[in-house]
Amino acid sequence: MNAELRDGVIPASEGLRRVADVTPAAGGGQPHNYRTVALIIACALFMEGMDATVLATALPAMARDFHVPVTHLSSALTAYLLALAIFIPASGRFADRFGAKTVFRLAILVFLAGSLLCAQARDLPFLILARFLQGAGGAMMIPIGRLVLLRSVRKEDMVAATSWLIMPALVGPIIGPPLGGFIITYLDWRWIFYLNLPVGLLGVVLVTKFIAEVRGERPVRADFLGFILSGVSLGCLLFGFEMTSRSGELRGAAALIAVGLVTGALYVRHAGRRQDPILDLSLMQIPTFRLSVIAGSLTRITQGAQPFLLPLMLQVGFGMKASSSGAITIAGAMGSLGMKWLAPGLLRRFGFRRSLVVNGLLGAAGYAVCGILRPDWPLPVIFGVLMASGFFMSFQFTAYNTIAYDEIDPGRMSAATSFYATFQQLMLSLGICVGAAALHLAMAPSGRITPQPGDFTVAFLVVTAISASATIWNLKFSKTAGEEMSGRVPRSPQGQVAQEQTAKS
Known part of the structure; x- marks a missing residue:
């Protein structure tokens, strides 16, 4: 066996040619399929998704303990966002210099350290610092986890691997709200952060055992x-x-x-x-990457607005209790989870371009229907609408997150993941801004202080128009874009040999 594979360290230029064909164990043992790699990375995404949704339910209890107004707890949330903004662009550089596996494992440990300190917080300033540390770990986990996957999976398995990666990550937001309510009711809010410890430690062990190390071919100069x-x-x-x-x-x-x-x-x-800037803007010259960034950004604005608008509409516009609203809003996450089983087959059957165009319009229509929901609609119908909306949009993001890397050279993969993750986070935050602005504009002519269902209709239609405009860019994708990733073209002879060797082993 080649010394590079035996030592578990593979140069980036070989990452998608050899490591992607047979995913080695970190120590040079038996190969592991893409499901193993994706599920290990998903441990980190599950932990982060659960932490964010559970924390939202704990804010009133934390405010009482710290003797501050609950609105002041927003500083703890924005401290996490600040850490994301600072460290996501640098994540690719750290991965190239020190190795994706090493930095990914360190990111989990930093996130766990921040979680432990959050649980020990006795006042708001300490919590803000702890959340910043936690965010620094989270900023590295998301793009580097994706980088590890991209460098460890065959190109034709990428759609299925992305689906396996996202499925456990979606479980976190599903169980987060009810779990948070249980903890606040029967335990102490600090257990919200303690819950991250066993999941994160399991992730560290699995990364150490099963993930191969991949570094950039050449050190990149620091861009202070x-x-x-x-x-x-x-x-x-x-x-x-x-x-x-x-x-x-x-x-x-x-x-x-x-x-x-x-x-x-x-x-x-x-x-x-x-x-070699820290965020490489020249990546936008690559057609599939550019189109995925632009169209995905437009769609993510809508996706960012929906979690802001929907709970407000159900609680303020419809007069529901928070517990009832939370039980309904998990429908979108459940729809997302169900879609992941179908994504590989649909993309293989219809290709990326046709799927993105048709499904993008269906997803936008789902958000438009959310805007015309009314309090007298049967709850099962509302639940079904939200589930369908989650289904279509989750498919759309699976496709965007995969096709973006179709034409990226292995040597630029780390820069691409950092760039993409940066815009992903920025557009989701912008979605909150657009949703809030649309709601305020809808209320302005009447001078109302409390929004009514009709105001939410206007806001949802505004963000729906934004996501629907992504169709213009989806149509610009080549008809053959991502054919190898979707499995619509035969596997290369080298990849076929590698698969047969894997099967024999």
């Missing part, structure tokens, strides 16, 4: 100025977008967004003068 400019820009934009969803803070939000745009422009100028 780019790190500062991108961090300030993204941090201000994320904070600004998040603040627009809160009344009375629009002036501060506008100032932050303005600073973010100015520093962002300075970063673009800096990146144009540097060969």
